[in-house]
Amino acid sequence: MDTADRIAEKPVSEPQRTAVLEIKQLKKAFGSNVVLDDFNLAVYRDENVVVLGRSGSGKSVLIKCIIGLLKPDLGSINVLGEDVLALDHDGLDHIRMRIGFLFQSNALYDSMTVRENLEFPMRRHLKNMNTDEVNERVNEMLSNVGLLHTIDMMPSELSGGMQKRIALARTLILKPEIILYDEPTTGLDPVTGREISTLMVEMQEKYKTSSIIISHDMKCVKATADRVVVLVDGKAHAIGSYADIRQSADERVKQFFE
Numbered sequence: 001m002d003t004a005d006r007i008a009e010k011p012v013s014e015p016q017r018t019a020v021l022e023i024k025q026l027k028k029a030f031g032s033n034v035v036l037d038d039f040n041l042a043v044y045r046d047e048n049v050v051v052l053g054r055s056g057s058g059k060s061v062l063i064k065c066i067i068g069l070l071k072p073d074l075g076s077i078n079v080l081g082e083d084v085l086a087l088d089h090d091g092l093d094h095i096r097m098r099i100g101f102l103f104q105s106n107a108l109y110d111s112m113t114v115r116e117n118l119e120f121p122m123r124r125h126l127k128n129m130n131t132d133e134v135n136e137r138v139n140e141m142l143s144n145v146g147l148l149h150t151i152d153m154m155p156s157e158l159s160g161g162m163q164k165r166i167a168l169a170r171t172l173i174l175k176p177e178i179i180l181y182d183e184p185t186t187g188l189d190p191v192t193g194r195e196i197s198t199l200m201v202e203m204q205e206k207y208k209t210s211s212i213i214i215s216h217d218m219k220c221v222k223a224t225a226d227r228v229v230v231l232v233d234g235k236a237h238a239i240g241s242y243a244d245i246r247q248s249a250d251e252r253v254k255q256f257f258e
């Protein structure tokens with residue numbers, strides 16, 4: 001499905017849509033380095049929002065604030081009805097179960113097999129699941145990414161693209177409602193990058209997740225974005241569909257397409 005179809009299917013201005021994630025007036029500075037400054041963004045149910053920004057613009061800081069790894073100086077972050085900044089340790093742990101996070105580095109455990117990597121989050125968070133249910137979930141997610149045959153392999157035996165797929169399967173294993181992707185196609189060849197982008201869209205449609213995708217890979221942006229947010233000077237400088245952003249006359253937006 002191309003971007004035009006996705007946009008036609010999901011009008012971005014529908015007023016009654018539910019925000020699953022709402023960030024208001026977020027500010028985060030490290031000493032005199034003001035990284036996020038009055039940053040505002042709402043992500044709606046069943047929507048993929050891409051955050052586009054130059055290196056060092058604060059994209060990873062933004063994601064870390066959302067999952068409570070960094071504490072902002074000002075502003076509010078509401079995720080699935082919870083005020084993230086007011087949550088205690090247990091509350092944060094609980095909300096993180098509902099948010100999947102795909103690290104740029106994949107963060108697979110080298111000493112564990114693919115199966116063990118996928119079982120790990122379930123052991124921690126879904127202690128009531130029996131062995132059959134765990135096996136079934138592992139098989140479901142590996143089938144989703146087309147890698148059931150790698151179940152007993154070690155991550156080091158897999159290509160970069162396969163590792164990314166396994167990392168995606170692990171991100172999905174708890175069936176999160178929101179997924180945060182940090183540069184999911186960076187470092188992959190264009191064909192593999194396209195496959196990962198396609199898989200991200202398929203998984204979003206299958207599990208009805210909402211996502212924030214950090215990327216500067218324009219092919220990935222075009223393939224996955226329902227909306228694009230351009231992060232400049234710590235603010236959501238421009239927000240719109242891929243087509244809107246692509247056609248922008250703003251120099252600070254145009255630079256991403258050169």
Ligand SMILES: Nc1ncnc2c1ncn2[C@@H]1O[C@H](COP(=O)(O)OP(=O)(O)OP(=O)(O)O)[C@@H](O)[C@H]1O
Pocket residue numbers: 030033035053054055056057058059060061062
């Ligand atoms: N823990 C920290 N302590 C101090 N400064 C930090 C910390 N984390 C990030 N920064 C600073 O915040 C700014 C934004 O960093 P961030 O990692 O969010 O950039 P980014 O947009 O993700 O870049 P890239 O595309 O290279 O990943 C940088 O100036 C960085 O030095």
Ligand SMILES: [Mg+2]
Pocket residue numbers: 059060061
């Ligand atoms: Mg980053």
